[in-house]
Structures are given as C-alpha cells and as structure tokens.
Amino acid sequence: MSNLIFSFKNKKIKNLKNPKNILGGKGANLSEMGRLGLPVPPGFIISTEVCDLFYKNKKKLPKQIVKNIQLELKNIEKITGKKFGDLKNPLLVSVRSGARISMPGMMDTILNLGLNDQTVKALANKTLNGRFAKDSYRRFIQMYGNVVLNIEDHLFEEMIDNHKLNKGVLLDTELNENDWNELIQRFKELVKKRTKKNFPQNVQEQLYRAITAVFLSWESQRAKTYRKLNKIPDHWGTAINVQSMVFGNMGNDCSTGVVFTRNPSTGENLFYGEYLINAQGEDVVAGTRTPQHITKKAKAAANSKEATMEEVMPKVYLDLKKTLEKLEKYYKDMQDVEFTVENKKLWILQTRSGKRTAGAAIKIAVDMVKEKLINKKEAILRIDPNTLDTLLHPTLDKKAKKKIIAKGLPASPGAAYGKVVFTAEEAEHLNSMMQNTILVRVETSPEDIHGMHAAKGILTARGGMTSHAAVVARGMGRPCVSGTTEITIDYLNKEFKAGSITVKEGDLITIDGATGEVILGIVPTVQPKISEYFSTIMSWSNEFKKLKIRTNAETEKDSKVAREFGAEGIGLCRTEHMFFDQERILSVREMILSKTKENRNKALAKLLPHQKNDFKEIFKVMYGLPVTIRLLDPPLHEFLPKTQKEIDEVSVSLKINSREVKDRIDELHEQNPMLGHRGCRLGISFPEIYEMQCEAIFEALVECKKEKIKSVIAEIMIPLISTDIELKILRNLINRVADKIQKKHKTKIDYTVGTMIELPRAALQAKEIAKYADFFSFGTNDLTQTTFGISRDDSSKFLNDYINNKIFQIDPFVSLDQSGVGELIEIASTRGRETNKKIKLGICGEHGGDPNSIEFCARTGLNYVSCSPFRVPVARLSAAQAELKKKLFDSCC
Ligand code: ADP
Numbered sequence: 033m034s035n036l037i038f039s040f041k042n043k044k045i046k047n048l049k050n051p052k053n054i055l056g057g058k059g060a061n062l063s064e065m066g067r068l069g070l071p072v073p074p075g076f077i078i079s080t081e082v083c084d085l086f087y088k089n090k091k092k093l094p095k096q097i098v099k100n101i102q103l104e105l106k107n108i109e110k111i112t113g114k115k116f117g118d119l120k121n122p123l124l125v126s127v128r129s130g131a132r133i134s135m136p137g138m139m140d141t142i143l144n145l146g147l148n149d150q151t152v153k154a155l156a157n158k159t160l161n162g163r164f165a166k167d168s169y170r171r172f173i174q175m176y177g178n179v180v181l182n183i184e185d186h187l188f189e190e191m192i193d194n195h196k197l198n199k200g201v202l203l204d205t206e207l208n209e210n211d212w213n214e215l216i217q218r219f220k221e222l223v224k225k226r227t228k229k230n231f232p233q234n235v236q237e238q239l240y241r242a243i244t245a246v247f248l249s250w251e252s253q254r255a256k257t258y259r260k261l262n263k264i265p266d267h268w269g270t271a272i273n274v275q276s277m278v279f280g281n282m283g284n285d286c287s288t289g290v291v292f293t294r295n296p297s298t299g300e301n302l303f304y305g306e307y308l309i310n311a312q313g314e315d316v317v318a319g320t321r322t323p324q325h326i327t328k329k330a331k332a333a334a335n336s337k338e339a340t341m342e343e344v345m346p347k348v349y350l351d352l353k354k355t356l357e358k359l360e361k362y363y364k365d366m367q368d369v370e371f372t373v374e375n376k377k378l379w380i381l382q383t384r385s386g387k388r389t390a391g392a393a394i395k396i397a398v399d400m401v402k403e404k405l406i407n408k409k410e411a412i413l414r415i416d417p418n419t420l421d422t423l424l425h426p427t428l429d430k431k432a433k434k435k436i437i438a439k440g441l442p443a444s445p446g447a448a449y450g451k452v453v454f455t456a457e458e459a460e461h462l463n464s465m466m467q468n469t470i471l472v473r474v475e476t477s478p479e480d481i482h483g484m485h486a487a488k489g490i491l492t493a494r495g496g497m498t499s500h501a502a503v504v505a506r507g508m509g510r511p512c513v514s515g516t517t518e519i520t521i522d523y524l525n526k527e528f529k530a531g532s533i534t535v536k537e538g539d540l541i542t543i544d545g546a547t548g549e550v551i552l553g554i555v556p557t558v559q560p561k562i563s564e565y566f567s568t569i570m571s572w573s574n575e576f577k578k579l580k581i582r583t584n585a586e587t588e589k590d591s592k593v594a595r596e597f598g599a600e601g602i603g604l605c606r607t608e609h610m611f612f613d614q615e616r617i618l619s620v621r622e623m624i625l626s627k628t629k630e631n632r633n634k635a636l637a638k639l640l641p642h643q644k645n646d647f648k649e650i651f652k653v654m655y656g657l658p659v660t661i662r663l664l665d666p667p668l669h670e671f672l673p674k675t676q677k678e679i680d681e682v683s684v685s686l687k688i689n690s691r692e693v694k695d696r697i698d699e700l701h702e703q704n705p706m707l708g709h710r711g712c713r714l715g716i717s718f719p720e721i722y723e724m725q726c727e728a729i730f731e732a733l734v735e736c737k738k739e740k741i742k743s744v745i746a747e748i749m750i751p752l753i754s755t756d757i758e759l760k761i762l763r764n765l766i767n768r769v770a771d772k773i774q775k776k777h778k779t780k781i782d783y784t785v786g787t788m789i790e791l792p793r794a795a796l797q798a799k800e801i802a803k804y805a806d807f808f809s810f811g812t813n814d815l816t817q818t819t820f821g822i823s824r825d826d827s828s829k830f831l832n833d834y835i836n837n838k839i840f841q842i843d844p845f846v847s848l849d850q851s852g853v854g855e856l857i858e859i860a861s862t863r864g865r866e867t868n869k870k871i872k873l874g875i876c877g878e879h880g881g882d883p884n885s886i887e888f889c890a891r892t893g894l895n896y897v898s899c900s901p902f903r904v905p906v907a908r909l910s911a912a913q914a915e916l917k918k919k920l921f922d923s924c925c
Pocket residue numbers: 073125126127128129136137138139140141143275276277278279288312313314370371372381382
C-alpha cells in the first residue's frame with residue numbers, strides 16, 4: 033500500500049525497482065527530468081497500482097487516495113504560490129494519462145482544469161490577458177466535455193469553425209476575447225443539453241471526475257485495440273499525472289511544440305520538430321494550424337518560408353537545444369520531447385524514446401555506437417527484427433511514368449497502392465477480401481487505428497510530420513503521406529479533389545511515403561538498395577549469433593536473393609514446386625495417372641532432365657553451402673487435372689480415353705489428403721518417383737563437379753516419416769541410386785540423408801529414427817498441425833475465438849507453440865542426439881522467420897533455422913538477439 037501516490041520530487045522514486053511499471057513512462061520520466069535539473073512544472077503521480085485498486089473498487093477512487101491527493105495538491109500550491117479554485121491566483125492543472133509504455137494519443141488528457149466562471153475572471157485579472165483566460169476556459173470545457181462527459185469533440189470544433197466562418201477569419205488566433213466568450217456560452221449550452229446539468233463549477237468535483245475518466249480511458253475501445261495490436265497486457269493499467277499548468281497560449285512570446293532529437297524518418301542526427309506560437313497542448317499534433325519548423329536547417333530543407341523558432345526565439349531555442357542534448361546523452365537514445373514556452377521561459381512536459389522507422393532505427397543505432405553512446409550489443413538489441421523487412425520491400429520505380437496529382441509531407445517511407453477508401457471500416461472490409469486500400473482521411477484519430485492497420489497506406493489532408501497519422505504509420509511500417517493540403521475530401525460523396533481531378537472511392541491511387549507524392553493509378557515498384565547501416569547491423573549480428581540461417585528456396589532467383597541477404601545455405605528445397613511449371617505439369621500428370629509402372633517410368637524419364645537442371649541452377653548459386661532437398665511430399669491429387677481441357681490433354685498423351693482418366697482421378701480421391709497418401713508414403717508405394725528425384729540430384733552434383741563448381745553439401749530429406757523402418761527403406765533406396773550414378777561416372781558423390789520431424793510419433797521415436805538419419809529438420813508447419821490436430825487451412829474460422837478467449841496468445845502457425853510443439857522438438861532433439869551425437873538439427877517452416885520462435889531454437893540448441901529469403905535478415909538479427917538475451921538471462925539468474 034505504499035506505492036500509491038508520488039510527488040515528482042519524492043525521494044523514494046529513485047529506489048523503485050521498475051519505476052515505469054508503477055509510475056508509467058510519462059511520470060517516471062517527468063520525475064527523472066526534474067532530478068536532472070530540467071524545468072518541469074511541479075506535479076504528482078497517481079500510480080498504476082491505484083488504477084488496479086480503482087477497477088477492483090467498482091471503478092471508484094478508494095478513500096485514502098482522495099486524502100493523499102489533497103495533500104499533494106497542497107504541495108503544488110506551496111511550490112507555485114497559487115491555490116486550486118482560488119479567486120485571486122488560481123492554480124490550474126493538467127490531468128494526464130501515462131501507461132508503462134507510451135501509447136501515443138490512445139488515452140485521455142485534460143488541460144486547464146480548475147477553471148470555472150469565477151476563476152477564469154481571476155486568471156484574466158492576474159495575467160491582464162482576458163483573451164488568454166477565455167481561450168483556456170473554452171479549451172477546458174471542450175476537453176472535459178469530451179473526456180468526462182462523452183460529448184463528441186467535433187461538435188465543439190464545428191461551433192468554432194462556424195464562428196470563424198461568420199466572422200470571416202481563418203485561424204483560431206484571429207479570434208478575440210469576445211469571440212471566446214460567445215463560444216464558452218455555446219459550449220456550456222451544449223453541455224447542459226447533453227448532460228441535463230450545468231458545466232461543473234466545483235473544482236474538486238472537476239478533478240475527481242477527470243481522474244476517474246482517465247482511468248476509464250484505459251478500457252476505451254481504441255486503447256484496447258492498440259494494446260491488442262502491440263501485445264500490451266490488459267492488466268498493466270495506466271498511471272495519472274496531475275501537473276501544474278504552464279501556458280503556451282498567453283501571447284506571441286509563448287509557444288508549444290514537439291521535437292525529436294534526431295530525424296525519426298531517416299535517422300539523421302538533426303533536431304526534427306514543429307512548434308506553434310500562441311498555442312496550447314495538442315494544437316501541433318491536431319493539425320488545425322500547420323506548424324512551423326524549429327531549426328533553420330529544417331526550414332531550408334523543406335523550402336519553407338515560415339519563421340522558425342531558431343529565428344523568432346533564439347534564446348529559448350538555445351535552451352531547448354541544450355536540453356535536448358542533455359536528454360539524449362542521459363537516456364542514450366533518440367528522444368521525442370514535448371515542450372511549452374510561457375513568456376519566453378522553456379518548460380519540458382514529456383520525454384520518451386521516439387518512435388522511428390526501421391531505417392532510422394538502424395542508422396541511429398549504428399551512429400550511436402560510433403558516438404560511443406552505446407555498444408554493439410546494445411545496438412543490436414535496440415532494433416525490432418520484425419521491422420527489418422519493411423526496408424527490403426519495394427519502392428516506386430524512378431523511371432516509371434507517374435501522374436502526380438498532389439504532394440503532401442513524406443511522413444512514413446515506402447510505397448503503396450490500392451483502392452481509395454474513406455473510412456477505417458471500409459479498409460478493414462476490403463482487407464478481409466484481400467484487396468489493397470489506401471485510407472484517405474482529413475486527419476486520423478485513434479479511432480482509426482484498425483483501419484490504418486488494414487490499409488496498405490495512409491493519406492491525410494491535414495497534420496504535420498508528428499501528427500497522429502504520421503506517428504502511428506511509422507510505428508506500423510505503413511507508408512504515409514500527411515498534410516496534403518492540396519486535396520479536399522468530401523466524405524459525404526465519397527470522393528476527394530486534387531486540383532481539377534476527382535478521385536472516387538474505389539479508384540486506384542499510389543502514394544510514396546518517402547517523397548510525399550500522391551499518384552493516380554498504379555505505379556511499378558523496384559527493390560530498394562540496402563543501406564550501409566543495414567549491412568553494418570547484419571555483420572554485427574553475425575559476430576554474436578550462433579544459429580546458422582538458411583533459406584527456403586526452390587528457384588535460382590530466390591536462392592540468389594537469399595544468399596545476398598546472407599543465407600548460409602538452403603534448409604528446405606521443395607521439389608514439388610518444380611512440378612507446377614507449364615512445361616512439366618503434363619508429364620507430372622502422366623506419371624500420376626498411369627496405371628502401370630512402365631508408363632510411369634516413361635513420364636518420369638521426361639521429368640528427369642528438368643529436375644536435374646533445376647538442381648544444377650540452385651547448386652551453382654549455393655556453391656560451398658549446404659542444400660537440403662526434400663523429396664516429393666504433397667498428396668498427388670494436388671497435381672491432378674481439373675478442367676475438361678486438362679483432362680483431354682492427359683488422355684491424348686497417355687492414349688487412354690478421358691473416362692478412364694476421370695476414373696483414375698476418382699480413385700485417387702482422399703477424404704483427408706493432408707493425412708493421406710503423401711510424403712514418404714509415396715516413396716514407399718512408388719519408389720520410382722524418389723529414384724528419379726535422387727538421380728536428378730546426383731547427376732546435377734556430378735555435372736557441377738565436372739564443371740569445377742565448388743560443390744554444395746547435398747542433404748537429401750525425406751518427409752513425413754513416422755517410423756524408423758520407413759526411413760531405413762528409403763535410405764537404402766537413396767544409397768542404391770547413388771551407387772549406380774557413382775559407378776556410371778566413376779566418381780564419388782558426397783551426400784547425407786535425413787528426415788523431417790513433423791509427426792508427433794516421429795518426435796517421440798527420435799532415438800530409433802536417428803539410427804538412419806544424419807539430420808532432423810523440424811517441419812513446424814505440419815508438426816503444429818498434427819500436434820494440435822488443427823488444420824492450418826481451416827484454423828482461421830475459429831482462431832479469433834481462441835485468441836479472444838485467451839486460449840491462444842498468438843496464432844501457433846505464426847509463432848511456435850513453445851510449450852507443446854516446443855516440447856516435442858526438445859524431446860526429439862535429446863533422443864536423437866542419444867543415438868547420433870553429431871546429428872544436425874534445424875527447423876524449416878514459417879516459424880524459421882519469427883523472432884520469438886528463433887529465440888526458442890537458439891535456447892534449445894538447434895544448429896540452424898530456415899526461412900523465406902526476405903526473412904533472412906530478420907532471422908540473422910533475431911539469432912544474435914537470442915544469444916545476447918541468453919547471456920543477460922544467465923547473468924541475472
Ligand atoms: P499524450 O500522452 O496524448 O501525449 P499528454 O499528457 O502528453 O498526452 O498531453 C498532451 C499535451 O498537453 C502535451 O503535449 C502538452 O503540450 C500539453 N500539456 C500537458 N500537461 C501540460 C501542462 N501541465 N502544462 C502545459 N501543457 C500541458
């Protein structure tokens with residue numbers, strides 16, 4: 033019961049073990065900045081433990097807390113010399129949410145609390161600034177009305193817009209004291225109409241209801257969605273900061289702003305931010321006025337004419353600069369800082385690690401190592417592996433013709449095209465039908481996040497580089513163009529205009545988040561260049577990782593891409609993928625449909641040269657590295673002819689009539705093909721198929737040898753083994769073919785034979801199976817399927833129910849089920865090694881590219897993971913992180 037309320041200055045904070053867990057990120061940092069001697073307005077923190085108590089206490093504030101709040105308020109009054117609710121010198125406070133991890137804009141904050149019809153007069157008298165006092169009061173009614181009384185914000189905003197329209201002005205700053213007076217009246221009428229009560233005048237009531245509302249905002253729909261997307265546990269709760277107000281809206285020597293210590297889009301080591309003169313709080317982010325640059329450099333780069341803070345308030349700018357440098361040195365990371373200037377005095381209101389694009393994250397980490405702020409290990413641990421592949425994905429082809437219809441701010445890099453939609457719901461709807469969309473909004477709000485997630489890109493008409501749309505899109509890795517003032521959006525008619533062009537819902541557009549261009553139609557894309565920073569992080573990863581990273585590839589092209597990304601071999605080459613080729617499918621069908629061995633051999637003979645060439649192409653690319661080739665695996669019916677035309681084709685070449693072909697197709701029909709005649713069972717029934725495949729592999733190896741190409745380490749893999757005898761028989765088959773080819777060419781061929789472990793029985797029988805295996809490769813797709821008894825292709829129907837009911841934390845086909853499937857992997861590894869100490873262990877399957885699964889593989893002592901080519905860098909970084917985390921774990925326990 034001791035961790036309930038803390039003044040920012042409370043000495044106990046220094047000794048807290050995990051201050052952010054108790055104080056929230058915002059509160060912990062506000063208090064820490066105070067200790068660093070930075071100018072932070074006084075305040076106190078109501079801890080996350082109180083949030084817990086609040087929810088346990090039927091959503092009411094416990095009594096003892098109420099008492100403590102009063103004590104802390106007195107404390108602020110003492111420091112500031114102001115009094116809460118006072119009629120001469122009233123204290124105003126902000127009530128700010130703040131969870132452990134920052135959830136930008138997801139929860140609520142109320143400013144200027146403590147104003148009422150009386151104190152607003154006192155504020156006006158005291159500051160000799162009636163306009164400022166009234167502006168503050170209307171803001172308070174608006175925020176309190178929205179957060180506590182649940183009145184939609186746009187109703188207030190529309191009143192302001194109408195008033196400006198009647199008056200013939202454009203900006204809020206052009207409204208005077210009388211205008212705000214009128215609006216305050218109308219705001220209060222709206223409150224009365226909606227709540228049937230007058231706007232609360234009692235400042236204590238205001239405070240408690242605001243605190244209650246902020247706690248409740250933890251359970252708001254948008255906060256819940258955000259937590260789900262970002263895997264933040266529901267039980268964490270939020271802390272609340274009650275802080276004395278400072279004012280950026282008192283006149284032209286006041287301002288408010290947001291600044292990053294480095295560029296969050298590119299990582300460049302230059303301040304990057306925006307500010308607004310005579311404004312408060314969220315004005316910069318809300319996009320109601322277009323903010324101005326902070327530094328002259330940024331102004332020049334953006335070709336802007338608006339005056340910068342560096343020019344307008346040079347002294348305060350210097351203070352800010354020093355503060356930012358101090359903060360970055362102290363936190364050893366790029367900071368995202370909120371500040372306010374009140375009558376030329378700088379106040380810092382928040383600092384946190386800034387969200388950044390994957391490209392910026394890499395550059396900043398590498399730069400900071402060079403600057404000796406952090407070391408290589410820290411740099412590696414800083415980067416979220418999942419964001420890496422956004423860097424590898426296509427950008428717009430520079431040479432392609434494009435019809436640019438508008439230009440906005442380059443808010444989040446990457447290019448995307450899709451159908452125009454105007455609502456988050458429509459983006460979600462089309463996404464569920466696998467259609468690409470671009471979400472077009474005047475500005476986005478936290479309610480839109482599910483749609484931003486579903487869309488391929490985001491385009492907004494308003495808002496700067498630190499607007500909601502920009503920040504969220506960068507975090508998600510979605511391309512975003514913000515502040516596109518050249519477009520006007522008409523939600524009602526579902527269209528937007530860019531000059532003379534009208535774009536309707538469903539029309540295709542392309543956006544380029546790196547340049548801010550909005551383009552009509554689809555523009556071709558190209559592969560991006562890999563930056564030197566990316567390569568540096570990759571080479572550092574190799575210094576620490578122990579796992580080998582291989583790739584799943586069956587074409588020359590994929591193999592090349594993977595090797596360029598640093599793949600150390602192929603972990604899974606699925607031979608059947610080579611069967612689908614136009615030229616070959618007919619022979620494959622002949623092979624499957626022939627009733628006699630003789631006919632089947634004829635068809636196989638046609639396939640042999642193709643397979644041999646495929647292998648040769650791959651071997652040439654992967655020279656010197658291991659290549660695991662899996663013999664035919666899927667149920668044969670996957671290759672069968674489906675249309676009448678296809679059936680006729682086969683019947684002609686097999687010289688049987690199409691009735692017979694159809695009969696044979698019916699014969700091959702299986703109730704449950706995934707558990708049917710597939711994998712090694714095909715090799716047992718039709719040894720000639722596997723013989724042909726092995727012949728192709730060995731012939732390819734011999735040809736490479738003759739051409740003096742450095743040999744690959746050939747590993748032949750047999751799928752779907754459940755007993756040692758299957759493997760024994762098929763291993764013998766492979767050896768026989770090898771002997772034949774060795775004799776034929778009078779040369780020796782090196783190869784190994786192993787199996788996939790993808791059935792629970794195989795995992796349990798690993799000790800027996802290992803007698804005949806040089807390696808095990810865990811086929812975790814099938815192993816997950818067979819362990820759970822859940823078909824991957826049907827799981828989507830109930831997966832959400834399982835996640836909502838917390839049965840699954842995450843789709844087990846995406847991230848390995850470490851307790852169940854993982855246990856089978858551990859059992860098989862241990863038992864396999866009992867028989868064969870040198871057995872090589874690896875996994876192939878989607879999990880090979882998933883950071884959490886990779887960490888599991890590293891812990892379990894596997895030798896390699898294999899993943900798709902574009903995931904190779906992700907896997908390299910994850911494998912390095914896994915080793916570094918292992919050491920952290922070892923040293924703390
Ligand atoms: P969020 O978590 O959404 O960023 P904050 O609690 O940081 O919400 O509040 C939003 C903005 O309100 C801040 O950026 C700051 O500009 C302003 N603000 C908050 N508290 C104060 C205060 N005590 N004095 C002046 N401005 C404040």
